[in-house]
Amino acid sequence: MALSAPRTALARSVGIWYIPVVLTLINRHRWWFLATTVSAVLLRLFFILKLPLIVGDSLVYGSIAKCILSAHIYGIGSASGCVPTLIRLPGYPSFLALTFGIFGQDRYVGAMLFQLFFDVLTCFLIADITRRALGGRATRAAFLLAAFCPFLMSYVAAPLTECLEIFCTAAAIDCALVALDVRRLRWWALCGAACSGAILLRADGGLLLGSIGLPLLLFIYRQPDRRRELITATLLLGAVSLAPLVPWTIRNWRVFHVFQPLVTVHATDPGEFLTLGWERWYTTWLIDYSGTEDIGFHVSGERIDINDVPGYAFASPAQRAKVAQLFDQYNERADMSEETDREFGIIAAENIRRRPIRHYLLLPIARVLDMWFRPRTEMLPLDVHFWQIRRDPHDAWCAIAIGLVNLAYVGAAIAGLWLLRRRIRYLPLLLTYPVVRSLFLATTGASEDRYTLECYPVVILLAAGLLGWYLTRKNPGLSLEG
Secondary structure (H helix, E strand, O other): OOOOHHHHHHHHHHOOOOHHHHHHHHOOOHHHHHHHHHHHHHHHHHHHHHOOOOOHHHHHHHHHHHHHHHOOOOEEEEOOEEEEOOOOOOHHHHHHHHHHHHHOOOOHHHHHHHHHHHHHHHHHHHHHHHHHHOOHHHHHHHHHHHHOOHHHHHHHOOOOOHHHHHHHHHHHHHHHHHHHHHOOHHHHHHHHHHHHHHHHHOHHHHHHHHHHHHHHHHHHHHOHHHHHHHHHHHHHHHHHHHOOHHHHHHHHHHHHOOOOOOOOOOOOOOOOOOOHHHHHHHOOOOOOHHHHHHOHHHOOOOOOOHHHOOHHHOOOHHHHHHHHHHHHHHHHHOOOOHHHHHHHHHHHHHHHHHOHHHHHHHHHHHHHHHHHHOOOOOOOOOOOOOOOOOOOHHHHHHHHHHHHHHHHHHHHHHHHHHHHOOOOOOHHHHHHHHHHHHHHHHOOOOOOHHHHHHHHHHHHHHHHHHHHHHHHHHOOOOOOOO
16 A cells, blocks of 8 residues: 655655555554554553562653753763763663753652653554555555554553664664665665664664674675665665764763773673672572562562572582572672672582583573563563462462463464465575574573563564464455454
């Protein structure tokens, strides 16, 4: 379905990249899209008003934002004032500084309202990606799945990078598909701008640039008649994506005398003590997010309990007793000393030596599967130990229900991929990001299900394809292209 000439001219003259997307989508089913959009907005407002959540990372971002506004320093608040920092990339703190400037400092609700706007735009972007990859009938299913996705909604009400990161991901993929269709470099520049936004929000946003660049190299090889165009596009994409990191890198060199275009793996400032032994021991047993919340989030600053560590974390009763002793040492000050950290490192080395396959292969696979399939309740006031039904049946059953919803989304995506693998346009480009991100997460030792949520634009596209295929089977007169 093409835009009419006047509308196309208007969109080009205005120059706002998402206007053609919106006009194309609402032209045929305007009342349906209007009703669904209003419902999506109201549901997200419910999350903002009833289920807002300010977590530790939110306060870190907020502290940097307040230093930007009050002291004009990219730093973090301390007893002596604002101290320069590089523990977070400037994207989200700058966004919070903007919202604080409008709504007032520490008024995180302003950021949530902005995130609502971007999240609804994400629904339109996912629908347009689906329209370009699969056709019109799957488009409405994709918009519906995105508009009523409880996982996207829950992050609207949390001052974290996820909402904007997902928006940038969907925008980059959509612009890449448009660019491949219309063959105009401006769309590759816009794709690069979206990738740049993702990188400035989170260091792992660079995976998005790589996941679009790799299929481009494949297209260059397979389409020799477009080789010059695609090589130019690849260079432009990389230049626009990475350009904003240049002033950030220069700033870090001038302030800290380090070459650091992104943040470190541990998100620390230069010279800050790193608990490497503790973190290495921690990754020799961590699988489920509950371990992250019970143990990982507490260090340093809060007490930890040996009973919260699962039994399979210990190689022997003697090792458990040793770890309990180290926990007691830590709990005396609620701070990890260098000696205690060194002892944890020795235990970690012993565990890895005993079970290298478990550490280097089985545990990473288990963590990735946990991040994909566990109930996505991180941002909800529910007990993360969803299997303990007797202890808290309400939270357990709510979490299980949410887990089944997540399983339905991911399961439908897998089925849609299998059934429509020959009918999805630009499938390598669409699949590369979820695959690359999952492989990357396997190397990090982390276990938080929010890290796979950035893949949900592709998940929703594939699930919508399954729904479109089902409707076509029910009514053979219909086509997936609508």
